[in-house]
Amino acid sequence: MQNFDYCTPTRLLFGQGVVEKLPEVMSRYGKKILLTYGGGSIKKMGLYDMVKELLKEFTIVELSGIQPNPKYDPSVLEGVKLCKENDIDVILSVGGGSVLDCSKAIAAGAKYDGDPWDLISYKVKAQAALPIVDIITLAATGSEYDCGGVISRTATNDKIGYVDPLLYPVVSFLDPTYTFTVSAKQTAAGCADAMNHIMEQYFCEDSTILNDGFMEAGLKSLMVNAKKCIEDPEDYTARAEMMLTCTYGCNGIYSLGNSPTGWPLHGMEHVLSAYYDITHGVGLAIITPRWMKHVLSEKTVDRFVKYGVHVFGIDSHQDPFTIANQAIEATYKFFESIHIPMHLKEVGIDESRIDEMAKHVADNEGLENAWVPLLRQDIAEIFRASL
Incomplete structure (x- = not known):
């Protein structure tokens, strides 16, 4: 048996209806939120409207259109830009693992003055990252309980697994009913x-x-x-x-x-x-x-x-x-x-x-x-x- 050093700091809120606790959770991390999501699925299931209503007392900036195999350009770069321009306090990722992976790269990039690819490619070690909260709508990647993500850079055909202890979500909401509409x-x-x-x-x-x-x-x-x-x-x-x-x-x-x-x-x-x-x-x-x-x-x-x-x-x-x-x-x-x-x-x-x-x-x-x-x-x- 090998030696290990293990810590998982993520809080899991699991079960039907747990998202009702979202305002209480988010208030611990600030009032300015970057809301990240993919296509229209969270709107079709009504989750987008629920989140907006629950967080009506917060300031929300949105980054939509995050793709499967999330892209460095435009999604990560645009997210970092939005965080810096709007002095974002916390990221809320709503969707599957791709949205969360992208959000993790954004969280580190928002606290870095150089090219965020320096962090993803391990050229530079991140010194800080924005806190991340997520609502998962697809059972697959496990990104909601780990400190890694995978980012694609189309220009160079690179797809890199990026891992950093700073990138554990602080809270993950896991409501299985949000996976009912998954094909x-x-x-x-x-x-x-x-x-x-x-x-x-x-x-x-x-x-x-x-x-x-x-x-x-x-x-x-x-x-x-x-x-x-x-x-x-x-x-x-x-x-x-x-x-x-x-x-x-x-x-x-x-x-x-x-x-x-x-x-x-x-x-x-x-x-x-x-x-x-x-x-x-x-x-x-x-x-x-x-x-x-x-x-x-x-x-x-x-x-x-x-x-x-x-x-x-x-x-x-x-x-x-x-x-x-x-x-x-x-x-x-x-x-x-x-x-x-x-x-x-x-x-x-x-x-x-x-x-x-x-x-x-x-x-x-x-x-x-x-x-x-x-x-x-x-x-x-x-x-x-x-x-």
Whole structure:
């Protein structure tokens, strides 16, 4: 078991109707709010009007139009500009993980005099950040309970995971009823994203019975409840359990004391969605079984056996490689069963830029230090197997 230093300062307010506490929460952080959100979904569900009514005694400046795979230009830059021009006290992020990821970059950039990309690219360490409160409307990224975000810079085909302890939300509002209107497609992609967060931590060199059990339960919870949510979008119990399982995804609690893994699947997928702007969870689902096949060996087979037996209930009396391959096939079949396209060609990615993207990953993601080291040739092979 590895040493660790762990702190999660985020307050979670979970359950139906908790947003009524918004004025009380926001008043602790100031009167001038930057309200960040994406498209029209929060307006269609009535959440936008509710927030505006609850905060009618506050000064609100709005930044809308934040996209999935949130963009440095214009969203982060525009948000930083609005914060500085309006002397913003606190950011309120309303929407999914992309809105919150963007808000985190804005929060740090608002307290920095230089180019905010200096912070995102780790050229400069942030010294301060605005407080962030969020209302989550999509179960997927876990950004509501961690200090990281992912930002895309289209001009350079970069998609960078930016992590800083200053960026934990101070309060996250989690009302599962706000996920009732999430489409089957988005629910499936969110499930795949959250499952991958767990798998990135599960497949490691050094783990514990406690952590393995927590993560195995998380994977089973996501698979069962995602199907329930797709079949009945207003199943509160399923939506609630899926939301909480997703919330735990990236804040480290699943794997305290485990050895690091390098998160190779995210390293590879970030490049796919940077180049082609595909849905992150879909990209992860496509490459995950191919990565599993690529890294399966005498050294890794026991981990895949445990995964197969405990997550999918595969017969443990079989040959280890038989179990491992059945587990990989079961992973593929699950994603397929919730109607995720399982080939890159189905989402508009062909052979033409495979080598270029593999080089980008190899040069920038440090996957030579992953649980199973991946070099440029390995990455290209995984991408080609995913076509």
